[in-house]
Amino acid sequence: MTDTELTATAPAGAPARGLRLTLAGAVPxxxxxxxxxSLDLDVAPGEILTVVGPSGCGKSTLLRTLAGLLPPLGGRLSQDGEPLTGPAADRALVFQEDALLPWRTLRGNIELPLAIGGLARAERRARAAGRLARVGLGEQAARLPHQVSGGQRQRAQLARALAGRPRAVLMDEPFGALDARTRSGMQELLVEVLRGTGATVVFVTHDVDEALFLGDRVALLGTGRTPRVVRVPRPRDRAAHADPATADLRRTALASLSS
Known part of the structure; x- marks a missing residue:
């Protein structure tokens, strides 16, 4: 198993509308x-980069830096070659906590950022309805968050994040609180709803198997160290766990959690 170059190309056939996110000599x-x-990391347009590492190694800090919420203390942070200086609508954040407003329906939660963005009422209604249907919540649109399950709330959060058609989606352990079966279903759903969007995804997780299923590449973080970035042999393939190259990478990733 060898490290990949930190500069990668987008997966074959991916629409070229995802953002390129680059850290050069950065200090998150x-x-x-x-x-x-002195972090050098290049996230290619349209790829899914997963990030794993032990608690306290900087996974969430890295994600918030890419979101523009935490300016790096040194070095450069750029988006498509231009300085990235703060949050923007073309970068959506998804957290482990769903952060839905409890007094708004699922549809209302999805419409809210679209309304703030100035989208006309009829268009935001149509877009919210389409996203809810895409994540299997078309019949739950009028329900309040407390009236649906945790998995359904995460589906709604995913629909809300994608409703604005972002060019990058930054996800901080979004499925960490879900049971194993629901988590697996959400992984499959994420792959499905991202298909055709071309969006770049950075997905932080503490689950190595999740990282190896979702990622085109995986960044292995150790406390205080520059991440080792490795290409995943067979991304989005449930049968890949039996592949020797995948098993080798899994052992390497698990070892990084104890470093």
Missing amino acids: GRPGAPVLH
Whole structure:
């Protein structure tokens, strides 16, 4: 197993509308508390990059840096070659907590960012309805968040994130609180709803098997170290666990969690 180059090309056939997100000599962290040092990372347009590592290694900090919420303490952060200086509508964030507004229906939650973005009422209604149907919640549109299951709330959060047609989706352990069966279903759903969008995805997880199923590449973080970025031999293939190359990468990834 060898490291891939940090600069990669998009997966074959992916629409060229995803963002390229690049860190060059970057120092993610908060003032006085750097987490990673001299980080060079290039996330290719349209790829899914998964990120795994032990607690405290900087996974969430890296994600928030790419979102523009935490400016790097040093180095450069860019989007399509231009400086990335803050949050923007073309980068959507999805968290483990669904963050749905409890007093708004599922449809209302999805419509809200579209309304803030100035989309006409009829168009945002149509787009919300389409996204809810895509994630299997068409018949739940009028329900409040507390009236649906945790898995359905995460589906609604995914629909909300994608309703604005972002060019990058940044996901921070979005399925971490779900049971194994629901989690597996959400992974399959994510693959399905992303198909054809061309969006770039950075997906943080503590689950190695999830990382190897979803990712085109996986970034293995160790505390205080530059991540090792490795191409996944057979992404989005449930049968790949029996493949020797995948098994080798799984052992490597598991070892990174204890470093």
